């Protein structure tokens with residue numbers, strides 16, 4: 001009786017290891033806090049290109065909800081031009097999915113000029129496979145802006161958080177920005193670009209942006225690639241079970 005129970009239990013464990021998970025709501029395939037190597041799902045390849053400079057988060061440290069705060073280093077893009085040079089994440093080898101979430105904490109650093117100041121408007125933009133999903137004008141130094149969320153998306157405003165001490169800075173939790181949730185996407189590769197733009201985008205020590213805790217989530221994944229360790233465990237258990245059956249045969 002006990003032997004039968006163990007055999008049934010072993011078979012259940014093996015099946016759980018070998019059968020792909022059913023439809024899941026939200027599968028993280030990429031995470032980067034710029035402090036350790038990025039976490040990338042098995043079978044997926046990730047490449048960060050363009051401006052990839054990292055630096056300490058200074059006064060941004062600790063902003064954000066528990067478990068998802070600015071800390072250590074973040075990626076800071078100080079490039080100039082219109083549009084300014086982008087930061088691009090390219091993911092390939094994606095499992096079948098129906099849409100994507102692009103999550104990150106955003107730092108709007110120093111003298112973003114908005115409308116009406118003579119030095120703007122300054123915009124922050126995100127594209128997915130070249131298609132705009134977010135393009136909004138920000139201001140920290142006077143001028144009006146188009147992006148006006150309150151808390152909890154807005155984490156800090158009107159306080160100098162770092163870098164150029166002449167200017168206050170802003171922080172946002174884009175995990176909660178609807179524009180970045182359920183972006184229609186089904187292809188096996190994905191390219192996300194973040195960049196600033198504007199007719200008087202100055203960049204450098206005058207105005208820049210940064211991001212931390214970048215996370216890419218696929219929605220509607222029906223078959224999750226299994227980590228190699230789980231596959232090994234599954235096949236190892238199968239082997240053990242097979243050996244047990246063979247041992248009992250005369």
Ligand SMILES: [Ca+2]
Nearest residue numbers: 033071072073
């Ligand atoms: Ca970090």
Ligand SMILES: [Ca+2]
Nearest residue numbers: 162164167168
């Ligand atoms: Ca500042």
Ligand SMILES: [Ca+2]
Nearest residue numbers: 113119200202
């Ligand atoms: Ca400007």
